[in-house]
Amino acid sequence: xxxxxxxxxxxxxxxxxxxxxxxxxxxxxxxxxxxxxxxxxxxxxxxxxxxxxxxxxxxxxxxxxxxxxxxxxxxxxxxxxxxxxxxxxxxxxxxxxxxxxxxxxxxxxxxxxxxxxxxxxxxxxxxxxxxxxxxxxxxxxxxxxxxxxxxxxxxxxxxxxxxxxxxxxxxxxxxxxxxxxxxxxxxxxxxxxxxxxxxxxxxxxxxxxxxxxxxxxxxxxxxxxxxxxxxxxxxxxxxxxxxxxxxxxxxxxxxxxxxxxxxxxxxxxxxxxxxxxxxxxxxxxxxxxxxxxxxxxxxxxxx
Numbered sequence: 001x002x003x004x005x006x007x008x009x010x011x012x013x014x015x016x017x018x019x020x021x022x023x024x025x026x027x028x029x030x031x032x033x034x035x036x037x038x039x040x041x042x043x044x045x046x047x048x049x050x051x052x053x054x055x056x057x058x059x060x061x062x063x064x065x066x067x068x069x070x071x072x073x074x075x076x077x078x079x080x081x082x083x084x085x086x087x088x089x090x091x092x093x094x095x096x097x098x099x100x101x102x103x104x105x106x107x108x109x110x111x112x113x114x115x116x117x118x119x120x121x122x123x124x125x126x127x128x129x130x131x132x133x134x135x136x137x138x139x140x141x142x143x144x145x146x147x148x149x150x151x152x153x154x155x156x157x158x159x160x161x162x163x164x165x166x167x168x169x170x171x172x173x174x175x176x177x178x179x180x181x182x183x184x185x186x187x188x189x190x191x192x193x194x195x196x197x198x199x200x201x202x203x204x205x206x207x208x209x210x211x212x213x214x215x216x217x218x219x220x221x222x223x224x225x226x227x228x229x230x231x232x233x234x235x236x237x238x239x240x241x242x243x244x245x246x247x248x249x250x251x252x253x254x255x256x257x258x259x260x261x262x263x264x265x266x267x268x269x270x271x272x273x274x275x276x277x278x279x280x281x282x283x284x285x286x287x288x289x290x291x292x293x294x295x296x297x298x299x300x301x302x303x
Contacts, residue, residue, distance in 0.1 A: 004040055004047050008033050011085050032078040035062075048092045055079070055096035059103075069103040076100050111240040113249045118142060120235050122183060129194050130214055134227055136187040137211055137219075141243060144168070144178035145250035145268055148243040152219055154210040156192070161185055170269040178267060251279040 012030055015021040021029075039058050040047065058079075062072045079097050086092035113121075122139050126132040140151055150168045158167045164185065165177045180188075199206050204216040211219050224243060232241040239245075247268070254264050265276040 004037050007047055007086065007091055008037060008082075011082055014085065028074075029078050029082075032075040033082060035075060036079055036082075047086060050083075050092075050096045051094065052096050052099055055100055059100050063103070072103040076102075111245050111248060112252050113237075113239075113241070113245060117235070117237055118249060121231060124231070124235075129198055132187070132191055132194060133211060133213070134231070136184070136191045137224070137227070138231075138246070139181070139184045139187055140211075141246040142250055143181045143184045145247050146178060147171075147247065147269075148221060148224060150269075151243070152209075152211060152221075152224070155208040156210050157208055159188065159210065161188070168269070171271075174269065174271075176266065176269050248279070251276070255279055 008030075011033070012026055015026050015029060036058065039061065040050070043054075045054070059072070059076060062075060067075070076097055080095070080100075083092060083095045083097055087095055122135075122142060124131075124135050124138070126135045137151070140146070140154075144151070144166065146154075146168055147170065150170055153169060154166060159180075160166065161180070165179050167175055168178055169175050195212060196206075198212070198214060199216050202216045207218075209218045213219055213223065228241055228243065231237075251264055251268055254267070255261070261273065261276055261279075264279065265273050268276060270276045
């Protein structure tokens with residue numbers, strides 16, 4: 001409706017000339033009010049027609065369309081300020097956004113790798129010592145759910161192959177057992193002899209650190225992150241990909257398999273179960289996505 005557009009344009013001009021808002025801020029207001037304008041246009045409504053129920057429906061629409069809480073709060077705040085202006089200039093008689101509560105901004109859900117992405121990493125081919133070490137590292141991350149520093153601190157003496165487990169030292173020097181898959185044990189069977197060969201060729205003393213580079217040194221954090229960046233690019237992984245993402249994925253997959261959250265807490269080495277509970281939200285989000293995709297009555301008409 002032309003009248004709605006005129007009101008919005010006048011408001012943006014007011015922000016520029018009277019309120020002296022920066023160009024960047026005005027662009028942000030223009031973007032958010034465009035969303036409101038399109039909402040009204042679909043319903044053939046004028047700005048002055050909008051009531052609380054319409055504002056509530058607008059708020060729900062933003063949630064349904066996947067806007068983040070921070071974005072929703074910004075859009076609603078902008079609409080509220082806009083309606084203050086409309087009411088002050090007799091363009092509207094009520095403030096429809098006055099009772100819309102702030103969207104809750106919870107903790108950001110961790111990124112999780114898909115099963116195919118995990119498989120491509122764990123089963124990546126290797127042809128030399130470096131690539132074998134890298135694939136072994138990926139498998140250790142996913143098998144154990146270890147933090148980066150825990151994994152880099154592992155000693156060969158911490159590996160207990162007969163018990164299919166390893167002893168890791170976590171935060172506060174607290175120790176716990178983590179478990180090894182058959183794939184990890186197979187890779188270690190190939191890796192350990194080659195590791196010994198590397199040290200022998202360098203005539204370097206062995207301090208027992210499990211993961212070392214071809215120069216016989218313990219891997220620094222920067223090298224591990226560079227390895228992750230290399231494989232992300234090679235495999236075309238578009239989401240965030242770090243050692244901590246492997247840990248997130250490990251925990252989420254366990255919960256997807258109905259593992260008790262207390263067991264997941266113990267495996268991750270979390271002192272407080274509240275830290276572990278964020279993974280239940282990840283699993284819940286995944287469950288909701290599957291439900292919406294597969295349930296015949298769960299799909300929205302506009303999807």
